[in-house]
Amino acid sequence: MSIDWIHFTPWASLAGGLLIGLSAAIFILVNGRILGISGIVGGLLRPRSGDLGWRLSFILGMLVAPILWIFLMGPPVSHIDSGWGTLVIAGLLVGLGTRLGSGCTSGHGVCGISRLSPRSIAATLIFMAVGFITVYLVRHGLS
Numbered sequence: 260m261s262i263d264w265i266h267f268t269p270w271a272s273l274a275g276g277l278l279i280g281l282s283a284a285i286f287i288l289v290n291g292r293i294l295g296i297s298g299i300v301g302g303l304l305r306p307r308s309g310d311l312g313w314r315l316s317f318i319l320g321m322l323v324a325p326i327l328w329i330f331l332m333g334p335p336v337s338h339i340d341s342g343w344g345t346l347v348i349a350g351l352l353v354g355l356g357t358r359l360g361s362g363c364t365s366g367h368g369v370c371g372i373s374r375l376s377p378r379s380i381a382a383t384l385i386f387m388a389v390g391f392i393t394v395y396l397v398r399h400g401l402s
Contacts, residue, residue, distance in 0.1 A: 283369050295366020296321075297357045356386065 286294040290313065303314050329335075339346070357363045360382045362371070368386070371379020 279365075279369060280373075283365075283373070287370065293362075293366050293370045295362050295370060297363035298366055356389070360386070 283294040286292065292298075299314050299317050302310055303318075306314065341349075360367065362379070362382065364383070364386055367376075367379040367382040372383055
């Protein structure tokens with residue numbers, strides 16, 4: 260087994276993790292809400308009074324940040340090994356899993372586990388197990 264040292268980025272990964280954790284902590288302290296993307300986006304379908312502004316601002320920030328990055332740093336080099344059909348099916352399955360799990364990986368994995376929520380720990384373990392099995396089947400079982 261060889262290690263891909265070019266793509267081994269522990270410092271960038273650590274910085275990203277710290278920023279996500281800090282953002283989640285600030286969000287819950289300021290808003291009293293869990294920083295879960297599916298809940299924030301889902302709340303736009305039936306917004307409560309006073310909810311629309313912060314939800315739209317959050318989503319706008321998620322859309323503007325990568326555009327700003329590309330403007331400042333240039334587009335990242337990426338390679339996707341799947342076709343559009345596979346990506347669409349994967350996205351729909353993630354959406355179904357989010358619905359069945361009553362939350363997404365950001366809500367359960369980042370915020371729920373940090374609060375030691377048994378439901379979030381179970382959901383995250385299931386998310387991860389299904390992800391591992393899917394990657395194994397796609398790369399080894401179906402090829």
